[in-house]
Amino acid sequence: MLDNLPPHPEPSRDTGVAMSAVRAAEVAGRLAAETESLRRLHPEAMRAVLDAGFARHFVPVEHGGRAGNFEELTRAVVTLGESCTATAWCASLAANLARMAAYLPAQGRKDVWDEGPDTLVVGSLSPFGTAQRAPGGYRLTGRWPYISGVDFADWALLCGTLTGDGAPVPLVFAVPRAEFEVVESWDSVGMSGTGSNTVAVDRLLVPAERTFLRADLLSGRPTDSEAPCHTVPLEAANGLSFAAPLLGAARGTQRAWTEHVAAKTAALAGRTGAPGPSRASYADTLARSVAEIDSAQLLLERCAAVADRGAAVTRLERTRNLRDCAYAVELLVSAVDRFFRTAGTSGQLTDRPIQRFWRDVNSGSTHIALQFEAAAGAYAEQRL
Template sequence: MLETDELTALAALAAESAPRSEERRELEPDVVKLLLRTGFARHFVLRELGGSEGTFAELTEAVARIGAACPATAWCASLAANLGRMAAYLPADGYREVWAQGPDQLVAGSLSPFGRAVPAPGGWMLSGRWPYVSAVAFADWLLLCGTLPENAGARVFAVPRDAVTIVESWESVGMRATGSHTAVVTDVFVPDHRGFDRADLLTGRPVASAAACHTVPLEAANGLSFAGPLLGAAEGALAHWSAYAVVKARSALLRPQAPGPSRIGLAEVLAHSAGETDAARLLLERCARVADRGTDVTAEETRRNLRDTALSVKMLATAVNRLAANGGTSGFGESAPLQRYWRDVNTSATHVALQFESAAVSYAEGRLWTTETGGPEAAR
């Protein structure tokens, strides 16, 4: 259960510290402490270890609320919850080791197979270099993916923070405060109980947990990890733009011949962007409800969730871009929140998990044809 009072405090602190966090290119320590106290890291941790085994619906709403204040904080909060969910795929001895100090251990990481693992007595020797690991400077543990010899697939390994070297490499113009630096591991031994097959994560088959939040197929839930912060960003951008538009609308009423946006023009921007943002919220809320069903999620629903998260992000980016284009010169000032939302949304929308083209192909394969035969498949 995410703490309501703490969510309010976190949103306020995140908004107030956002300019400083952008300057340092990572969240301020006090923001991270409050993020953990709010319950994001423990949200999907097993109840037997003090976690919540929470829902995607609650998480998506909470992340959006934080995203309206600071998208970068929401991004880190969402990944803290979702990387913790993935750690539950470890064998019981493994996840008990990760959470031996309590359920608020911050897990960061990357599922990209940028490492290599070779067998060793009792486990594996892992080496690799993983870019774009958000909030890595504050992590207690990292989940890192490596390929196995002889094309035997890939495994995800839990590695303690002190075994990882961080290379400061995050230079993005958007989501600056996420501190998404590069994690480097060189010949680190990882025992068997601190690893699991990546394929099991994709299909929703954890080694030792039967909780619904752990048994959902990854593709049915993964897009929510990244779309939730962008929903909040769009809602935050809309609020800031609306404050600007109120002033401009009053000016247009008092001085109808003066240059500047008309009341009708402002109304159209508001209605269009607010409508797209609301539509994206409705789609994401349905995606979260589906993901919360765990093993009951069908293949068709998984493909639809992929479609809907990617489509939602397209709508959110379009809505924010329209607001920025009609937010006046002041909206692009370095101290203006609107330009920060604009940068954050457009940067995040490039994430590989949010690309509409691949989601569309997956959806079409289930509705129109199969990859094996190229022939039609009956719609369900």
């Protein structure tokens, strides 16, 4: 919640999230080590994310947002990820969870953005809850793990399965911070700074106007908005939320490795018989790894361009985006692993950023939205 953040110095000015992300990246980079040790974003880093406009990026215009595009958001997240993967991850999800909140009925949207478009929405689409009908709405019970950025949340979108008469139906429920419990459960080897703790509610009454069908989000059927960012099927956009921070992290690894190797080779210059890889070995590492990172970037740029077409996206394009996001991340893991291996012992010290990026990329790559086998199956169904 905003109470946990430093005071806002002045009213924010919308200069575009990609441009503002440069300033946010400076703050996030300076605080990256502290963010990791806190196991959640440093409050100043989260303040920078909100000031940069990530939370408002996809908010409907009628609620003060920008109804922005995926191409600009992807560039902004990559910029942030070059400095701190965890901050980029939370920023990406802040934008994309707000996009999902646009599927709420009119009153629900008004409730969420009553205090402005920089409201921080977190959540999970995994149906870890159950719901029953009740007068005026639904009774929701459940525990949702891995809710990134939840320590600063104003609202949470939580998925639960409606049981009772008929077939079970997954619904998404908007719950204000005062009505859910945060259980500290996050202690991971990578992405430590995301603060992905657990949210719990027990028989919470959620008004009907604060719910929507998960199926509408999956297929791109919002209540009112016709903006492309709100009408795009989830399959076409979801992978970008998680792949873009890892692209930024790979770029950050590239920069850190290059600086490290340049300093290392300069220190060893003129020392006959000094141990260490040859210049040709370093050149091979750099060329192969950057080629993989560049290839991943091209794939993700195409994914963003497709997602920005909204409802016009075809079923084949949706599954191709799933495939491309998963494959791009495989390329990024390969590149970062190579940088890590060739950095040598001195490059793997805990006060060096290379090891942090390496842990973050390998950890982030395990997200369910980035698994290639499932993506390959969905894509192949359209081709075979």
